[in-house]
Amino acid sequence: MSIRTGLIAIAVASVITVSPSFASDGLDLAKKSGCLACHSIENKVVGPAWKDVSEKYKGDAKAKASLITKVASGGKGTWTEITGGVPMPPYSPRVSDADIETLVDFILAL
């Protein structure tokens, strides 16, 4: 392989690795916003596993709005059996409304 083709191959490979998929965008945003201190996709940490959240609200048309409110304003009581009653902290205005919506869409799509 010539140096030139080598460089092109590297350039193409890096475009592929950084090209944002919805999943890695959502996860990056969750990481940046501090959510992953208490949540993971697959497992309960302090809060419920996000896969379980998605499962719980499958087919519930009102879930998106109610989860946006929950992430923005915090709350407790929904997952007490799993969390022992620890509250979900409020994230507005630390995290913008647009980012909260992106996070909720990401979680519900899991």
Ligand code: HEC
């Ligand atoms: C300090 C720990 C903590 C952090 C940080 C945290 N959460 Fe939570 N989260 C919880 C707990 C505990 C619950 C369960 C609350 C309950 O029982 O109603 C929860 C519940 C949730 C739920 C389900 C709510 C419901 O009513 O079913 C969603 C969605 C959620 N969190 C998203 C997020 C997002 C997005 C972030 C980051 C912006 C975040 N959480 C950061 C602890 C946390």
